[in-house]
Amino acid sequence: MRTVIQRVSQASVSVQGRCVGRIAHGLLVLVAFTAEDTERECQWMAEKILKLRLFDDSEGRMNRDVVEAGGSILVVSQFTLYGDAHKGSRPSYIRSAPAAVAEPLYQRFLEILTASHLCPVEQGQFGAMMSVELTNSGPVTLLVDSPQPKG
Incomplete structure (x- = not known):
């Protein structure tokens, strides 16, 4: 699992011109x-x-997390994070999970965040062509991969 996390002063995601998720900071x-x-x-x-x-x-x-800062989280699925552009000019997405695997994981990830009841959680629309607008604050951007299973 891979994430790109950006601290924002505002962010929104739209599908076909309709806002489906929006947060302030x-x-x-x-x-x-x-x-x-x-x-x-x-x-x-x-x-x-x-x-x-x-x-x-x-x-x-x-020194403060999103909860302590009174912030929200906007989650957007983006399979291209596993794009591999080492060979040629066209990235390969072979490492990205197929939609049938990724969508239930995306939904479960959202459920876990929401169930914490620690801060508001908004979301994009899985599999849709989305427009994401944001104002990166800082800028602060992190790439975070989950640990690989041992064995």
């Missing part, structure tokens, strides 16, 4: 899955995102 999370991912990776990533200290404290240091 918080985190925009772009997320992709591999066929090997399970609920375990979803749980790990949700916990990681909720605890990441990416927001400034009173001294201007990034």
Whole structure:
């Protein structure tokens, strides 16, 4: 499971010109899955995102998480995060999970974040052509991969 996490002062996602998710300040999370991912990776990533200290404290240091900062989370599926452009000019998406695998994982990830009741969670529309607008704050952007299973 791979995410790109951006601290934002605002973000929204639209499908066919209709806004389907919008937050004020918080985190925009772009997320992709591999066929090997399970609920375990979803749980790990949700916990990681909720605890990441990416927001400034009173001294201007990034010591506060999204909950402490009173922020929200906008989650957008993006299979292209596993694109491989090492060979040729056309990226390969062979590592990205097929929709039949990725969509239930995406929904489970959202359920875990929402069930925490720690902050508002908005979402894009899985599999749709989406327009994402954001104002990156900082800018602060992280790439976070879930740990690989041992064995």
